[in-house]
Amino acid sequence: MEDASWPSHLDSIVEEFRDCFDSMERYELLFEYAKKHPSPLPLDEWNEENQVLGCQSRAHVKCSLDENGLFLLRAGADAQIVQGLMAITAIAVNGQSSTEVSKLSPKYVEEMGLKSSLTPSRANGFLNMFKRVVSEAEILSEV
Amino acid sequence: MALDIKAIRSDFPILSRILPNGKQLVYFDNAATSQKPQCVIDAMTKYYEQYNSNAHRANHTLADEATTALENAREKISQFFGTTPENLIYTSGATEAINLVSYGWARYNLKEGDVIVLTEMEHHADIVPWQELSKEKGIEVRYVPINNESFTLDMDAFEIAIEDASLVCVTHTSNVLGIRNPIEQIIQMSKEVGAHVLLDCAQGAPHEKINFNNLGADFIAISAHKMAGPTGIGCLLATSERISEMGPFMTGGSMIKTVTTDGSTYQNGHSMFETGTPRIAEAIGWGAAVEWLSQFEMKDIHNHVHQIASWTGREMNKIPGIKIYGDPDNKNSSGAISFLHETIQSQDLAFLLDEGGFAVRTGHHCAQPLMDALGVPSTNRASFWIYNTQEEAESFISHLKFVCERFV
Numbered sequence: 413m414e415d416a417s418w419p420s421h422l423d424s425i426v427e428e429f430r431d432c433f434d435s436m437e438r439y440e441l442l443f444e445y446a447k448k449h450p451s452p453l454p455l456d457e458w459n460e461e462n463q464v465l466g467c468q469s470r471a472h473v474k475c476s477l478d479e480n481g482l483f484l485l486r487a488g489a490d491a492q493i494v495q496g497l498m499a500i501t502a503i504a505v506n507g508q509s510s511t512e513v514s515k516l517s518p519k520y521v522e523e524m525g526l527k528s529s530l531t532p533s534r535a536n537g538f539l540n541m542f543k544r545v546v547s548e549a550e551i552l553s554e555v
Numbered sequence: 556m557a558l559d560i561k562a563i564r565s566d567f568p569i570l571s572r573i574l575p576n577g578k579q580l581v582y583f584d585n586a587a588t589s590q591k592p593q594c595v596i597d598a599m600t601k602y603y604e605q606y607n608s609n610a611h612r613a614n615h616t617l618a619d620e621a622t623t624a625l626e627n628a629r630e631k632i633s634q635f636f637g638t639t640p641e642n643l644i645y646t647s648g649a650t651e652a653i654n655l656v657s658y659g660w661a662r663y664n665l666k667e668g669d670v671i672v673l674t675e676m677e678h679h680a681d682i683v684p685w686q687e688l689s690k691e692k693g694i695e696v697r698y699v700p701i702n703n704e705s706f707t708l709d710m711d712a713f714e715i716a717i718e719d720a721s722l723v724c725v726t727h728t729s730n731v732l733g734i735r736n737p738i739e740q741i742i743q744m745s746k747e748v749g750a751h752v753l754l755d756c757a758q759g760a761p762h763e764k765i766n767f768n769n770l771g772a773d774f775i776a777i778s779a780h781k782m783a784g785p786t787g788i789g790c791l792l793a794t795s796e797r798i799s800e801m802g803p804f805m806t807g808g809s810m811i812k813t814v815t816t817d818g819s820t821y822q823n824g825h826s827m828f829e830t831g832t833p834r835i836a837e838a839i840g841w842g843a844a845v846e847w848l849s850q851f852e853m854k855d856i857h858n859h860v861h862q863i864a865s866w867t868g869r870e871m872n873k874i875p876g877i878k879i880y881g882d883p884d885n886k887n888s889s890g891a892i893s894f895l896h897e898t899i900q901s902q903d904l905a906f907l908l909d910e911g912g913f914a915v916r917t918g919h920h921c922a923q924p925l926m927d928a929l930g931v932p933s934t935n936r937a938s939f940w941i942y943n944t945q946e947e948a949e950s951f952i953s954h955l956k957f958v959c960e961r962f963v
Binding site (some may be wrong): 435 | 907
């Protein structure tokens with residue numbers, strides 16, 4: 413693991429983004445990740461309860477434990493940039509313990525060269541979703 | 556007369572900014588706020604450096620200078636808008652100006668069952684204060700719809716809606732569609748049925764010479780920051796007759812004549828509504844802005860903006876997947892172009908445009924009823940002003956095409 417703030421299996425993805433020629437290539441890659449979200453939340457499951465408030469775009473998050481008692485993040489957003497970041501977050505957290513997920517920081521996004529995605533005025537979509545994932549992980553770790 | 560855009564641009568230091576990603580800034584978010592010329596920045600800096608003092612009620616040099624500058628600015632700004640200083644009430648912007656009409660005039664003069672007419676294209680600032688008043692006083696609020704093909708107000712519906720209205724509140728120009736409403740006709744029709752008129756000129760004032768006395772509206776709300784002035788200041792222009800009918804909105808210092816433990820008496824005229832320490836630096840900055848703007852004919856600014864907006868609109872229409880909400884080719888359009896791509900979500904598109912250095916706005920633009928009428932949750936909006944160039948428009952179209960081809 414390159415940094416304790418993200419799981420080591422994310423290293424190759426972080427590297428993939430770092431290797432991009434420019435920011436447009438980086439966003440193109442992010443759009444591809446949005447399409448291959450490992451655990452998307454289908455549209456018919458988007459509701460008020462799982463909606464992330466304060467987002468410019470529509471964003472929904474549902475966190476639970478899988479059959480092995482490990483963390484499962486399902487998420488959906490209409491903005492592909494937010495959906496791509498959530499797809500990578502799902503890769504990071506799915507199968508981890510809730511306690512580990514509750515300690516996650518969004519630093520990997522910065523390392524991927526997408527720091528502007530973390531500025532509060534613009535991508536509050538992703539940042540708010542990320543905060544929701546961490547707080548739900550905290551609750552699940554107490555179960 | 557053609558404007559010397561190169562010389563104009565040299566007045567705005569921010570326009571030469573290189574963004575953190577190495578791209579040259581192209582500022583197309585003028586309907587949200589305009590950039591400020593150096594003379595506005597200098598006027599405000601000079602106030603803080605040389606004569607910062609609270610205005611009014613003091614016997615020292617700095618207070619005299621600050622008071623004089625504050626009142627000179629009122630003189631310049633009121634003159635710019637074709638009226639007198641007595642008819643200009645400083646506010647924090649157009650939003651506070653509309654709230655001032657709602658709380659300072661309508662609350663004292665309208666009663667249960669009275670009717671206020673709004674339109675579907677109003678900014679929230681011209682909707683929410685009336686909804687609040689409606690709840691408080693049982694006033695009926697009506698909305699005039701827009702025509703979804705021409706994006707203009709349905710004037711037949713307008714005529715019916717105002718029949719028994721007491722107040723008609725209409726935006727001069729839509730912040731979303733860039734459509735300029737037929738305000739002269741609206742004022743005339745409203746007056747014929749005995750209704751008072753409030754115009755929200757936040758978007759109109761940067762694009763057209765607003766002459767309050769000639770227009771004949773009862774109230775006009777304006778924000779300084781969209782017309783080269785600083786943020787935090789604007790004004791309500793009101794006729795003397797309407798001002799005489801108004802009561803206190805915010806109470807406290809500056810707006811009183813006397814205060815005893817038994818009660819207070821209030822100043823007359825605009826002083827009654829300028830509570831607390833005035834926005835001195837901001838007023839001085841706005842005065843400098845109108846002085847700067849006065850060197851141009853507003854119709855030349857409009858023509859320049861229209862030329863860029865109509866060209867950009869035509870080119871955008873050629874890009875597969877792009878849909879424009881509004882009519883930038885319309886000669887009266889303000890130069891705001893709202894648009895969406897059929898598959899690239901608006902927030903994503905804004906990010907991708909920003910990567911090219913292009914600042915455009917995204918969201919509901921504080922006009923959710925209009926978004927509902929258009930059947931969309933949000934739009935992207937490019938809006939142009941005096942310092943924008945054809946070259947910037949061309950590079951914008953080129954980047955937009957690139958994004959639409961690559962991310963579709």
